[in-house]
Structures are given as structure tokens and as C-alpha cells.
Amino acid sequence: MSWYDLISPLYDTVATGYGRPRRAAIAQLRLEPGDAVLDIACGTGLNFPLIEAGIGPEGLLIGLDFSPGMLAKAQRRARRRRWENVRLIQADARALCRELLREHAGVDRVDKALCTLGFSVVPDWETVFERSWALVKPGGRYAMMDGWRGRRNPVVRPLVRLMEVVSRSDVTHRRCWAPLEAKSGDYSYTAFNYTPFVRAIMFVAAGTVPGAAA
Numbered sequence: 001m002s003w004y005d006l007i008s009p010l011y012d013t014v015a016t017g018y019g020r021p022r023r024a025a026i027a028q029l030r031l032e033p034g035d036a037v038l039d040i041a042c043g044t045g046l047n048f049p050l051i052e053a054g055i056g057p058e059g060l061l062i063g064l065d066f067s068p069g070m071l072a073k074a075q076r077r078a079r080r081r082r083w084e085n086v087r088l089i090q091a092d093a094r095a096l097c098r099e100l101l102r103e104h105a106g107v108d109r110v111d112k113a114l115c116t117l118g119f120s121v122v123p124d125w126e127t128v129f130e131r132s133w134a135l136v137k138p139g140g141r142y143a144m145m146d147g148w149r150g151r152r153n154p155v156v157r158p159l160v161r162l163m164e165v166v167s168r169s170d171v172t173h174r175r176c177w178a179p180l181e182a183k184s185g186d187y188s189y190t191a192f193n194y195t196p197f198v199r200a201i202m203f204v205a206a207g208t209v210p211g212a213a214a
Contacts, residue, residue: 021192021202022116025145026050028188028206035111036060038101040093040132041118043067045074045086051114052083062105064089064096066122093122096131109137116145119176129179138211142184145204146176177205185210 026047029037031054039047042063051061063086065071071088078086087105098108113136119125136142181187184207192202 021145021190021204022047023050024190024192025114025116025143025204025206026054028143028204029054029112029114029141031055031059031112034058036105036107036109037062038110038113038132038135039063040096040113040115040128041065041122042074042088043070043117045077047114047116048074048077048083048086049081052081052085055085057083057085059085060105060107060110061086062089062101062107062110063087064091064093066090066092093118093128094124094131096128096135098135101135108135110135110140111137112141112143114143118146119144120146120174125174125176126179129176133179133183133209136209138209140209141206142180142209143204143206144176144180145202147202177203180205180207183210184208 029035029051031037031051033054033056035055036059037051037055039045039051039061042048042065045063048061048063052059055061061083063071063074065074065088068090071090074086075088078088089100089104091100101110102108113132115128115132119129122128133142177189181189187207188205190204192204
């Protein structure tokens with residue numbers, strides 16, 4: 001059993017505290033009815049209600065996660081809400097490719113992609129970004145929300161370390177927004193400050209895939 005399988009029963013209680021940056025990240029997708037959206041490291045599906053509100057029943061929501069325990073909760077969430085346009089994929093995010101999407105969701109590209117609290121956790125996060133970026137159609141949007149230790153302050157070091165231990169993440173060294181900034185047009189970055197001592201412990205970054213809209 002993986003760590004996230006183990007903590008899946010309690011995950012929503014902790015992660016719902018990031019509602020403001022989560023809403024900001026999804027708003028940056030500029031969702032439209034009928035969009036196909038890839039939610040990378042979707043976990044228990046906390047993003048699903050906001051995505052569904054934007055894409056409507058004619059859209060497609062593809063959730064990918066490595067943890068069967070987290071995906072089981074996401075599946076129950078979708079069933080309770082009777083979302084028939086949700087496709088869940090249990091796989092390592094490093095395996096993302098057109099063939100995987102086609103096999104499980106019937107599409108090989110998406111209009112929008114999102115990753116919340118994932119890039120600080122997944123192995124080889126640069127590879128995951130590159131593979132997921134390649135799946136977004138030209139003119140599509142890509143957004144991420146994650147943690148970042150904005151300044152080296154000894155006062156908050158124990159808090160940051162605790163966050164990293166509990167979530168098995170690295171918010172100290174991974175500059176997850178950097179490849180998105182380098183590749184995208186219409187790039188934006190917003191920091192969310194939660195205490196006077198912790199600067200930009202959460203951030204939202206977003207951009208547009210270059211090229212004409214599909």
C-alpha cells in the first residue's frame with residue numbers, strides 16, 4: 001500500500017484548506033462547455049466540482065492518479081454527483097501519452113490540463129510536465145497549483161519540513177513553474193501568503209500552449 005493509499009481517508013480534510021488557490025488555478029483554465037480536461041494527480045477529485053461546472057455534461061474530465069485509494073474516493077465522488085463524463089486512469093504520471101488517453105478516455109489530446117499539489121510530489125516531475133504539456137492542444141490552457149518555500153526563514157523551517165514529511169513532497173527545491181513559464185504564452189504567476197512568516201507557500205501558475213486554437 002502506498003503512502004497516499006494510506007492517507008486517502010483523511011486527505012480531503014487537509015487538502016480542502018487550499019480552496020482559494022485551487023479555485024484560482026481552475027479559473028485560469030478558462031473552461032468552456034465541451035472542453036476535455038486532464039487533471040494530473042487528481043487525488044480524490046477535489047477539483048472535479050469546479051471543472052464540471054465549467055465544462056458541463058458535454059465536456060470530458062480525465063483524472064489520472066497513481067494511488068488506487070485516492071482514485072476510489074474520486075470514483076465515489078463522481079458516482080454521487082452522477083457525472084457520466086468522468087474517466088479515471090490509474091497510472092504513473094510519467095507514462096502519460098496519447099495512447100494512454102486514447103485507451104482510457106477515447107481522445108488523444110485535451111483542451112486544458114491541470115495539476116494541483118502534484119508536481120511537488122511526483123517522481124521526475126520535469127518529465128511529467130513535458131509529457132502532459134505535449135497532450136494539450138495548441139491554444140489550450142495549462143495551470144498548476146503547488147507549494148513553494150518562498151524564502152529561507154529559520155522561523156518557518158519546521159513548518160515547511162512538517163508539510164514535506166506529511167505530504168511526501170519537496171516544496172523547498174522544485175521550481176515547478178519554471179518550465180511552464182519558459183514554454184507558454186500569456187503566462188501568469190500568483191503567490192498566496194498564509195501567514196506573516198511564510199511568503200508564497202502556495203502559488204498558482206498558468207499559461208497558454210502556443211499556436212492557433214484547435
